[in-house]
Amino acid sequence: MQYTSTRSLCSITAAQAISRGIAGDGGLFVPGSFPQLTAADFSSLCAMDYKQRAEKILSLYLTDYTSEEIAHCVAGAYTGTFENEAPAPLKEVAPGMNLLELWHGPTCAFKDMALQLLPFLLTTAARKAAPGKTMVILVATSGDTGKAALDGFADVPGTRIVVFFPRDGVSPMQKLQMQTQAGANVAVCAIEGNFDDAQTGVKAIFADPAMRETLAAGNMEFSSANSINFGRLVPQVIYYVSAYCDLLNRKTLKPGESFNVTVPTGNFGNILAAYYAKRMGVPVNRFICASNKNRILTDFIATGTYDRNRPFYTTDSPSMDILISSNLERLLYHLSGDHSAVAKAMASLKSEGKYSVPAELLAALQKEFFGGSCDDEATCATIRELFEKHHYLCDTHTAVAVNVYEAYKHATGDDRPCVIASTASPYKFARAVLSAVNGGAVLPPDEFAMVEELSRITGTPIPGPIAGLRTKEVLHRASVAKNGMAKFILDFLK
């Protein structure tokens, strides 16, 4: 399997794609083709546990890794790190409505599914592609990636990690999770800006030849733990294939029958992984792309124009407060197969803040993707309703997905079984979730009191990693202006 950039043709291995993170032309690495799963493959996958399914899927993409290497990576990522041996349980909450719970890992958000595996994939890749070098992982986070990457990379030999988060754009729990991270190789810094500023800053540092040279002089190399790295994407494909196998095993689906997938979307990584699963042979009918009030993807899917010239809102689902959905670039490439069209669209996004796709591409997109959005009020109402009707407590991001899934069924009448990605524990967003279910009572004064109150009135357990935060010491208090990111990195690496 060879990988190319979305913006110009090149041919590199998986290890090279994962260790570099982003292409030299600013594009993202994508596989040259999609491996195909046959009916026989599916029946053997159905008989496997999650780790075995992971090994099978990874071996199809990472063809330059040995099977021993892949087994080592998978065992390291998914043994003893998740609440149970099935890291991605599929819960049927109501007929046809299957919540794929992706938040039973160490940081209580779906990012763990990929970020427990990425350090193993990356250090294995570096041994092949850049032996002896220290990998410096740069992360821009809207809240959950930062902690998941820190947890995955803390004290991993041969790596250092720097995380930037928007100072006023993450939940108190998210901030505390990051600021208490231990590890000799970690740095965490707030920036005075929003997530897009953090992501743009990190991309600029990647592209800066002077920074690259400085690192090279110290035998170091940048890489990325953001979902622009193919090593983040491929672990996410696994759980969609796995969910399909679970639906077959439960007889919710017969072989050949299709289902829908709904994903609460920000950077477009998670939903893109579902699209990859479809391209491999998983029979997904429609991808329902759910956004919060920052509904840039909803508008794009409706009109074919991607326009970031609009207000940016901070919402109760902060991990989706994003106006530049990086992974959409990969989908544009897969739908068009046209490097120069993608490069032009991305150049236009940079200079004008917008681009439009041709009518044929829009038609192809709309055939497979449905976009919808809801605001904080509707998110809250959905949390309350789901809890009252089905006694299922979900977080704010998952609630956006459930809301848009209901809107999709209403708009289309399509009620075939659906897998809805449940992306975070409700306890990560205790204030909003509690105010959705406490019948309008006054909120307790602090975040941990809210967590306890939430557990008390819903009868659901507080996840260990959240309960444990209360006694942890804050180790990282740095905060810099948008233009101070490069200096912060260089000071840390000195």
Ligand SMILES: *Cc1c(COP(=O)(O)O)cnc(C)c1O
């Ligand atoms: C990151 C995140 C999302 C958005 O996922 P993308 O892959 O960026 O689209 C949704 N929900 C939660 C809880 C997240 O942490």
